[in-house]
Amino acid sequence: GENVEQHPSTLSVQEGDSAVIKCTYSDSASNYFPWYKQELGKGPQLIIDIRSNVGEKKDQRIAVTLNKTAKHFSLHITETQPEDSAVYFCAASKRGAQKLVFGQGTRLTINP
Amino acid sequence: NAGVTQTPKFQVLKTGQSMTLQCAQDMNHNSMYWYRQDPGMGLRLIYYSASEGTTDKGEVPNGYNVSRLNKREFSLRLESAAPSQTSVYFCAIRTDTDTQYFGPGTRLTVL
Numbered sequence: 474g475e476n477v478e479q480h481p482s483t484l485s486v487q488e489g490d491s492a493v494i495k496c497t498y499s500d501s502a503s504n505y506f507p508w509y510k511q512e513l514g515k516g517p518q519l520i521i522d523i524r525s526n527v528g529e530k531k532d533q534r535i536a537v538t539l540n541k542t543a544k545h546f547s548l549h550i551t552e553t554q555p556e557d558s559a560v561y562f563c564a565a566s567k568r569g570a571q572k573l574v575f576g577q578g579t580r581l582t583i584n585p
Numbered sequence: 586n587a588g589v590t591q592t593p594k595f596q597v598l599k600t601g602q603s604m605t606l607q608c609a610q611d612m613n614h615n616s617m618y619w620y621r622q623d624p625g626m627g628l629r630l631i632y633y634s635a636s637e638g639t640t641d642k643g644e645v646p647n648g649y650n651v652s653r654l655n656k657r658e659f660s661l662r663l664e665s666a667a668p669s670q671t672s673v674y675f676c677a678i679r680t681d682t683d684t685q686y687f688g689p690g691t692r693l694t695v696l
Contacts (some may be wrong), residue, residue: 483691505683516675516687552650562627571616571635572643573685577627 475500477565479576487584492553494579496563497545503565506546507573508537511560520561521548550581558583588612589688591676593641597694606661608676616679617659618643619651621672626677636661637658647676666695 486492496506498507504525509517523530523537523546530537536549550557563576587631598604608617610661618633620643630643644673649671663670676688 507684509687519684519686522684551690568683570683571633571641571679572630573683575628 475503475520475565475567477576478562479563480525481579481581483580483582485582485584486553489551489554490553492548492550492557492581492583494561494563494581495545495549496547496565496576497543498565498574499544499574500565500567501541501544502567504568505538505566506539507564508548509562511562511578513559517562550573553583555583555585557581589676589678589686590675591688591691593691594689595692597696598663599696600602601669602666603662603664604666604693605663606674606676606693608659608661608688610656610678611657612678612680613656614678614680615656616654617677618648618677618685620658620675620677620687621645621670622675623672631661631674665691668695671695 481495503511507522508520510516510520521532521535521537534551539546561579564573566573590609592607606675615636619631620628622628629645632647632651634640637656640651652660674691677685679685
C-alpha cells in the first residue's frame with residue numbers, strides 16, 4: 474500500500490523567511506496530493522492541493538510542487554507570518570480511492 | 586469546517602462507560618470518515634463509510650463501532666471506554682474530487 478514520509482518533523486524560521494516541507498510517496502499510481510494546516514485545538518484545514526497532471530500550483534504565499542519521477546512533493550510558504558505557525562500534514566491518494574494516506578506532520582514555528 | 590459538524594466538543598468518561606460521537610454533514614457527499622489523533626501524532630483512520638448503509642474498517646478499528654444512519658449522519662460508538670481511547674476524534678467527508686474536509690473535533694478523556 475501507499476506510504477507517505479514527511480520531513481522535517483519540526484521547522485523553525487524567522488518571520489519573513491521562506492519555509493519548505495517535503496513529502497515522498499511510494500505508490501506511483503497516486504495522483505492527488507493535498508496539504509492540510511492544523512492550528513492548535515482545531516481540525517485540519519485544506520490549504521492547497523495538486524494533481525499529477527500539473528507540476529506546480531500557487532495560491533498567494535503558498536505553493537506546492539510535484540515531481541512524479543522522484544515521487545515527492547513539497548509545500549513552499551514565502552514571506553512567513555506568525556499566523557503560519559501550525560502543524561502541516563501532507564497526504565496522497567489515487568483517483569477514486571476511499572482513503573487518504575497522511576504524512577506524520579511538521580510543526581512549523583515562525584519566530585518574530 | 587466545510588459543513589461538517591461534530592457533537593459533543595468535549596467529553597470526559599470513566600473507564601467502562603459508553604458513549605456515541607455524532608457527525609453530520611450538510612453537503613450530500615457519499616463518503617464519511619472517523620479519525621483519531623493522539624497528542625503530537627498524526628491522523629489514524631478508525632472507520633469509514635463509502636455510502637449510506639456501508640461501513641469499512643480503517644487502521645485502528647478495535648474498540649469502536651460505527652453507524653451510517655443516513656447519508657447525512659455517521660456516528661462512532663465506544664461500548665466500553667478505555668484510557669487508551671483518550672484522544673481527539675475527527676469526522677471528515679470526501680468530495681467527488683477526492684478532497685477530504687474535516688470537522689472541528691471531539692476531545693475525549695477517559696479516566
